[in-house]
Amino acid sequence: MEKVEKFKKVLTDGQVYKKDFLILGTGILDGNPVSGAQIKLPLKTLNRHGLIAGATGTGKTKTLQVLAEQLSLKGVPSVLMDLKGDLSGLAQPGEANDFILNRSKVIGVDYDPMGLPVELMSISNEKGVRLKATISEFGPVLISQILDLNDTQRGVIALIFRYCDLHHLPLLNLKDLKRMLQFVTNEGKEVITKEFGSVSSASVSTIMRKIIELEQQGAEKFFGEKSFEVEDFCRQKYGRGVISIIRLTDIQSRPKLFSTFMLSLLSEIYETFPEQGDDDKPKLCLFIDEAHLVFDNASKDLLEKIEAIVKLIRSKGVGVYFCTQTPTDVPENILGQLGLKIQHALRAFTAKDRKAISKTAENYPDSEFYETSKILTSMGIGEALVTALNEKGIPTPLAHTLVRAPITRMDILTNNEINSLVASSDLVGKYNEDVDRESAFEMLEKKMEKIEQEQEKASLPKPNLGTARRTKEDESLIEELSKNTMVRQLGRTIFRELTRGILGSFTGKRR
Structure with missing residues (x-):
């Protein structure tokens, strides 16, 4: 009895909160859940990021579901990257049974099944709001990092962006970027050499191949317009935070596209959201499932x-949560930035597994109530080791925790339910309209066509584009084409160009 009381005191002394908090579950001692030992997570520190780890089938996805639910009930919106397709059930109420009711009673919480406001999104062919971004919004530095280019190839990309800046050629999609690469080595070779220096054909060919590789992973559906405005993630309905589920089930075999999208999203949020500091609750939380896909396919620069973003985005009121099998899937420099750690069971089937478990145990504080390495292999489904940050930013004692059950459906939506959810969305109408306005590809084609027509009329040999002086008529053409840019896109792009910096996504004004 004394041990139980001491256990409760150790847990609760570190979790006396003046501000609002979430109840994740209750502590477990000697294999038995302890009433009155609730594990609480203060909203104030949920912008300090986190990790949800565990072997397949141990309940980490349901824990992610619980966190998204409780945040929504507190009015905090979240973004969930759903690679397995099992999170859509958040839109429908769960079903009570004796097991769930008993579990809730032990934890000391009511079980009130309900559906929560959900927005389905996609960067591919899945149903939902289409998320897109333009090549210009990525900028030369991020595009180069995504393509894993060397210094010489990066210089070519920077040159292309600069030329497009000067000549008012919008780079919207991969078609535009490929056309510009052809331009600098073909019809525009001499003028490019005169203005910027020679460009290696071998470098351009390598870049072209890497773009084709990205296209094969479905990136052509992601690059383009209308660009998604990340402010639309921060919505509430009926006082509850909207849960945006980005359905990625059809890109599991295309990790480069996934890592590209994830980094662009973090970059856009960081460079768009205003500074918020440490508020009483986060503005937005992002949950990245199967996070190892991001890190396994990222270059050193990436x-x-x-x-850098994980370190700095906290000041924007944004928390980032990585969901993966073991903490070792996350680079140490990033792992050290994570305030909340939820570790589900690991399985020791091989000598390599046992070494990984020993290393994982070192990532967590020592506990006087149990041996971490043993608990890691003996926990049941829906149990986890939990340590968080209290309101003062101090890590709470490590607690073997019985996690509460989700109040939403622990299964996926039917096709009819998905269709109904998508049909009722306000954002689908805003973003799912296909826009293919005039951009670099069309402008260059028109310009080349006009030059050829003028040559035919004059019955003169084809002039050298590199030595021909720009005529007033040519300048008026460029001016006229530049006026065709949509006012909304131009305004948003200029604003972003002036404010971006952390990723080097933009290098000065582009329009």
């Missing part, structure tokens, strides 16, 4: 940028 990892450094992710680390």
Whole structure:
């Protein structure tokens, strides 16, 4: 009895909160859940990021579901990257049974099944709001990092962006970027050499191949317009935070597209949201499922940028949560930035597994009530080791926790339910209209066509584009084409160009 009381005192002394908090579950001692030992997570520190780890089938996805639910009930919106397709059930109420009711009673919470406001989104062919971004919004540095280019190839990309800046050629999609690469080595070779220096055909060919590789992973559906405005993630309905579920089930075999999208999203949020500091609750929480896909396919430079964003995005009121099998899937420099750690069971089937478990145990505080490495392999489904940050930013004692059950459906939506959800969305009408306005590809084609027509009329040999002086008529053409840019897109792009910096996504004004 004394041990139980001591256990409760150790847990509750570190979790006396003046501000609002979430109840994740209750502590477990000697294999038995302890009433009155609730594990609480203060909203104030949920912008300090987190990790949800565990072997397949141990309940980490349901824990992610619980966190998204409780945040929504507190009015905090969240974004969930759903690679397995099992999170859509958040839109429908769960079903009570004796097991769930008993579990809730032990934890000391009511079980009140309900559906929550959900927005389905996609970067591919899945149903929902289409998320897109333009090549210009990525900028030369991020595009180069995504393509994993060397210094010489990066210089070519920077040159292309600069030329497009000067000549008012919008880079909206991969078609535009490929056309510009052809331009600098073909009809525009001499003028490019005169203005910027020679460009290696071998470098351009390598870049072209890497773009084709990205296209094969479905990136052509992601690059383009209308660009998604990340402010639309921060919505509430009926006082509850909207849960945006980005359905990625059809890109599991295309990790480069996934890592590209994830980094662009973090970058856009960081560079768009205003500074918020440490508020009483986060403005937005992002949950990245199967996070190892991001890190396994990222270059060294890309990892450094992710680390920089994770360190700095907290000041925007945004928490980032990585969901993966083991903490070792996350680079150490990023792992050290995570305030909340929820570790589900690991399985020790091989010598390598046992070494991984020993290393994982070192990532958590010592406990006087149990041996971490043993608990890691003996926990049941829906149990986890939990340590968080209290309101003062101090890590709470490690607690073997019985996690509460989700109040939403622990299964996927039917096709009819998905269709109904998508049909009722306000954002689908805003973003799912296909826009293919005049951009670099069309402008260059028209310009080349006009030059050829003028040559035919004059019955003169084809002039050298590099030595021909720009005529007033040519300048008026460029001016006229530049006026065709949509006012909304131009305004948003200029604003972003002036404010971006952390990823080097933009290098000065582009329009």
